[in-house]
Amino acid sequence: xxxxxxxxxxxxxxxxxxxxxxxxxxxxxxxxxxxxxxxxxxxxxxxxxxxxxxxxxxxxxxxxxxxxxxxxxxxxxxxxxxxxxxxxxxxxxxxxxxxxxxxxxxxxxxxxxxxxxxxxxxxxxxxxxxxxxxxxxxxxxxxxxxxxxxxxxxxxxxxxxxxxxxxxxxxxxxxxxxxxxxxxxxxxxxxxxxxxxxxxxxxxxxxxxxxxxxxxxxxxxxxxxxxxxxxxxxxxxxxxxxxxxxxxxxxxxxxxxxxxxxxxxxxxxxxxxxxxxxxxxxxxxxxxxxxxxxxxxxxxxxxxxxxxxxxxxxxxxxxxxxxxxxxxxxxxxxxxxxxxxxxxxxxxxxxxxxxxxxxxxxxxxxxxxxxxxx
Amino acid sequence: xxxxxxxxxxxxxxxxxxxxxxxxxxxxxxxxxxxxxxxxxxxxxxxxxxxxxxxxxxxxxxxxxxxxxxxxxxxxxxxxxxxxxxxxxxxxxxxxxxx
Ligand SMILES: [Zn+2]
Ligand SMILES: [Zn+2]
Ligand SMILES: [Zn+2]
Numbered sequence: 001x002x003x004x005x006x007x008x009x010x011x012x013x014x015x016x017x018x019x020x021x022x023x024x025x026x027x028x029x030x031x032x033x034x035x036x037x038x039x040x041x042x043x044x045x046x047x048x049x050x051x052x053x054x055x056x057x058x059x060x061x062x063x064x065x066x067x068x069x070x071x072x073x074x075x076x077x078x079x080x081x082x083x084x085x086x087x088x089x090x091x092x093x094x095x096x097x098x099x100x101x102x103x104x105x106x107x108x109x110x111x112x113x114x115x116x117x118x119x120x121x122x123x124x125x126x127x128x129x130x131x132x133x134x135x136x137x138x139x140x141x142x143x144x145x146x147x148x149x150x151x152x153x154x155x156x157x158x159x160x161x162x163x164x165x166x167x168x169x170x171x172x173x174x175x176x177x178x179x180x181x182x183x184x185x186x187x188x189x190x191x192x193x194x195x196x197x198x199x200x201x202x203x204x205x206x207x208x209x210x211x212x213x214x215x216x217x218x219x220x221x222x223x224x225x226x227x228x229x230x231x232x233x234x235x236x237x238x239x240x241x242x243x244x245x246x247x248x249x250x251x252x253x254x255x256x257x258x259x260x261x262x263x264x265x266x267x268x269x270x271x272x273x274x275x276x277x278x279x280x281x282x283x284x285x286x287x288x289x290x291x292x293x294x295x296x297x298x299x300x301x302x303x304x305x306x307x308x309x310x311x312x313x314x315x316x317x318x319x320x321x322x323x324x325x326x327x328x329x330x331x332x333x334x335x336x337x338x339x340x341x342x343x344x345x346x347x348x349x350x351x352x353x354x355x356x357x358x359x360x361x362x363x364x365x366x367x368x369x370x371x372x373x374x
Numbered sequence: 375x376x377x378x379x380x381x382x383x384x385x386x387x388x389x390x391x392x393x394x395x396x397x398x399x400x401x402x403x404x405x406x407x408x409x410x411x412x413x414x415x416x417x418x419x420x421x422x423x424x425x426x427x428x429x430x431x432x433x434x435x436x437x438x439x440x441x442x443x444x445x446x447x448x449x450x451x452x453x454x455x456x457x458x459x460x461x462x463x464x465x466x467x468x469x470x471x472x473x
Contacts, residue, residue: 229447247438248438
């Protein structure tokens with residue numbers, strides 16, 4: 001064993017606080033316990049199992065789609081879920097669900113990872129492409145609208161793509177690999193933006209229960225660092241865009257006080273929303289039938305008039321479209337910027353004219369690549 | 375001192391996409407041992423080819439970078455003061471990107 005044993009022996013003095021036999025190899029951020037790798041794998045899996053049981057995430061016989069990006073979170077989620085499903089007889093039918101946006105070169109690595117997971121974990125894989133869902137690849141969309149605006153499409157299309165893929169697979173639920181750091185980041189950003197509706201939603205472990213495909217996050221209380229620890233033996237995931245300031249801030253906080261991540265999630269959960277606050281209602285898109293609790297756009301005489309919510313003009317026929325349909329409608333009519341405008345004040349619904357017709361277009365805030373949308 | 379330095383989670387992009395580096399690092403003049411603090415300095419000037427701020431913040435690694443010395447989190451061995459020995463394996467993995 002080329003001196004490996006020996007090296008490990010001298011490396012650290014302390015013994016694992018669980019088994020008291022092996023040398024500790026890592027420190028748990030939640031508890032500051034110093035434990036060995038074997039015990040870590042066991043407590044990591046046991047905690048996820050507890051979260052699943054305590055929150056009644058699944059029922060026996062359910063078909064579950066795992067949103068699989070090829071990244072570390074969803075890879076670990078797929079592995080742990082299939083392991084727990086076998087060990088604890090959840091009785092679940094698990095599927096891997098991936099989205100191919102149709103960006104040349106972009107998904108090659110991650111789709112390779114997902115295909116490898118399909119074989120390694122023996123889980124059936126469905127890859128849904130933007131082309132089959134929307135009739136457009138992301139490359140074609142970028143060509144039509146230019147690089148600047150495509151993040152609006154990314155966010156809106158990506159979110160719906162998983163739901164639609166899950167519907168194609170006829171699954172009962174969709175699980176995603178969002179971890180405690182993701183949720184803490186979202187809590188902070190939603191507080192900073194004053195987005196009460198999303199703040200209420202983003203800490204829930206299951207969302208969309210009244211819709212056709214509820215989503216849940218078994219890693220809600222799982223630190224990103226531990227997912228990485230769990231994964232570090234097989235570090236092959238494909239790199240993605242680096243994240244923004246709120247994420248860095250969270251990592252800085254964790255450095256000073258590891259519990260901070262859980263504390264932020266708790267404070268998000270404990271936010272009391274005044275009952276007089278109007279929450280966006282759930283609706284069904286009258287063009288494609290997509291059900292969502294996201295804002296819908298009101299369309300009058302084939303023209304978008306306002307971001308959904310409380311607008312109602314009784315004297316005119318108002319129909320509701322989902323964001324994807326509004327964007328697609330613009331693309332298909334050769335008005336690719338229809339429905340998009342960046343605005344500094346996301347609270348206020350600004351209006352601007354497209355061409356010289358009477359069409360007024362509502363903006364909705366452009367978000368970065370679906371980061372905030374759970 | 376011969377060491378193996380590995381980068382993962384996107385950090386390899388800062389060093390020409392090479393994940394595993396077999397390196398030979400000399401002790402600082404007048405010092406008897408090599409500690410992680412010295413190794414970070416050495417990596418910064420010898421391995422990192424772009425955006426060093428993605429790897430380091432101040433004189434340590436950026437928060438969110440996982441550091442393992444011989445498969446053990448460096449938090450347990452004294453972080454910057456961790457003493458390195460011949461043939462040690464040091465791994466850096468970034469969490470700061472999409473999952
Ligand atoms: Zn142990
Ligand atoms: Zn984007
Ligand atoms: Zn629609």
